[in-house]
Amino acid sequence: MRLRKRPGAMEVLRERPGIVPQKPEQLRGQWTEDKPLHVELGTGKGRFLARMAEKYPSTSFVGMEKMESVLSYAVEGMEQQDNVRLVHGNVSDLQDYFASGEIDRIYLNFTDPWPKNRHEKRRLTFPTFLRLYKEVLSPRGDIHLKTDNEDFFTYSVEQFSRNGYHLNNLTLNLHAHEPEDNVRTEYEQKFADRAQRIFRVEAYLPE
Structure with missing residues (x-):
C-alpha cells in the first residue's frame, strides 16, 4: 500500500539539519573519523536506526530513505544524538554520498521485494546494487539482510553467492532462537506479533 504524500514533509526535514544534512554529498568520505560507519538503506520511520544508535554509541549510523514523507516521521521520532544522521536520497546514488570503502556495514531491513519479474532490477539485491555495495564497503565490510518474504530471501542468497559474496549466520526463522542483540524494526515487530517467520x-x- 502506497503511503500518502505528507504535507509539510520537506519542511520537517529542513528544520532538523543536525539530523538531516542539507547537502549530504559534502560529507562524502567524512561521515566519521574514527568510528565504524553503518548505513541502513530504506530506513523507513527510523525505529531500528534510533535503537541501534542508542545501543551502540561508539558506532556512527546513517539512514537513507528516498520517500520524504516516510523520512519526516523518522526525523520526528529521532532524538538528537551525535552518532546518527539521515539522508534523503536514492540507493542508486549511493556513491554520491559515500566514498570508496567508507561503509563498514549495510543493513537491508524488509526492503520492497518487488515480486514481479519485470521489476527484478529494482530489488536491492539485484546484481547492479550488489556491485555498488562493493564500491562503498570497507575490505571487512558486510551486509545484514532481514525479510519476511521467502522468495526474496532465496533470490537474495542466490545473488549474493553469484556475485562473489560469502554467507554467514543464515537463518530461516530468526525469532525461533532470537539473538539477544537483535534489534527489531517496525515491520519486524508486526510480523512477530503475527508469528510470521x-x-x-x-x-x-x-579478503
Missing part, C-alpha cells in the same frame, strides 16, 4: 543472512566479501 523472519529470514536473515549476513553477506561479506572475502
Whole structure:
C-alpha cells in the first residue's frame, strides 16, 4: 500500500539539519573519523536506526530513505544524538554520498521485494546494487539482510553467492532462537506479533 504524500514533509526535514544534512554529498568520505560507519538503506520511520544508535554509541549510523514523507516521521521520532544522521536520497546514488570503502556495514531491513519479474532490477539485491555495495564497503565490510518474504530471501542468497559474496549466520526463522542483540524494526515487530517467520543472512566479501 502506497503511503500518502505528507504535507509539510520537506519542511520537517529542513528544520532538523543536525539530523538531516542539507547537502549530504559534502560529507562524502567524512561521515566519521574514527568510528565504524553503518548505513541502513530504506530506513523507513527510523525505529531500528534510533535503537541501534542508542545501543551502540561508539558506532556512527546513517539512514537513507528516498520517500520524504516516510523520512519526516523518522526525523520526528529521532532524538538528537551525535552518532546518527539521515539522508534523503536514492540507493542508486549511493556513491554520491559515500566514498570508496567508507561503509563498514549495510543493513537491508524488509526492503520492497518487488515480486514481479519485470521489476527484478529494482530489488536491492539485484546484481547492479550488489556491485555498488562493493564500491562503498570497507575490505571487512558486510551486509545484514532481514525479510519476511521467502522468495526474496532465496533470490537474495542466490545473488549474493553469484556475485562473489560469502554467507554467514543464515537463518530461516530468526525469532525461533532470537539473538539477544537483535534489534527489531517496525515491520519486524508486526510480523512477530503475527508469528510470521523472519529470514536473515549476513553477506561479506572475502579478503
